[in-house]
Amino acid sequence: AQKITQTQPGMFVQEKEAVTLDCTYDTSDQSYGLFWYKQPSSGEMIFLIYQGSYDEQNATEGRYSLNFQKARKSANLVISASQLGDSAMYFCAMRETNYGGSQGNLIFGKGTKLSVKP
């Protein structure tokens, strides 16, 4: 069964520094997608970044980059130049295996709570 593991329940980072949030995954599929979402205290889930299993380059979106190490089955999120507004829960997710003709839903990890200190 597919699984997402986030081993850091909470992280602290100083404002303007970079931080890495860990994510490992388990799947037997050759084709899969990995996602990161941000959930601020207000509750909404905000899509940050996507990495396809066949993408040769690490995904980047502004201050977010995904450190994809396929052999190690890891997909760590790197946030550069942290800002106070980055304080939130961060979830790593994987697209579930195709079934029934659909592309499947997303399986989420337990999340990491990031706190940015001024």
Place this chain on the structure above:
Amino acid sequence: DSGVTQTPKHLITATGQRVTLRCSPRSGDLSVYWYQQSLDQGLQFLIQYYNGEERAKGNILERFSAQQFPDLHSELNLSSLELGDSALYFCASRPGSGDTGELFFGEGSRLTVL
């Protein structure tokens, strides 16, 4: 703003009652997903609809049901509510094909069962 609209945003009710949560997906999105987020269980997939048809079921209780209407909006019905049903319920949508698969989430409906 993700383009996904959920109502109500907050709901307080009593055990044994029934509630209906409503979701309007992004314009043109055919797939709708429902998730439950609780402190102890994290984000749990409940059910998925694609263009009006049920496509996948997750950890959805028999007391819960959902449907997707011809205009693509969806409703999640929760009945015989228990204290443990208190949670944040998310609806998410995506086009359904030809995309990378990211889901666009609504702001959630926070249900409190007293």
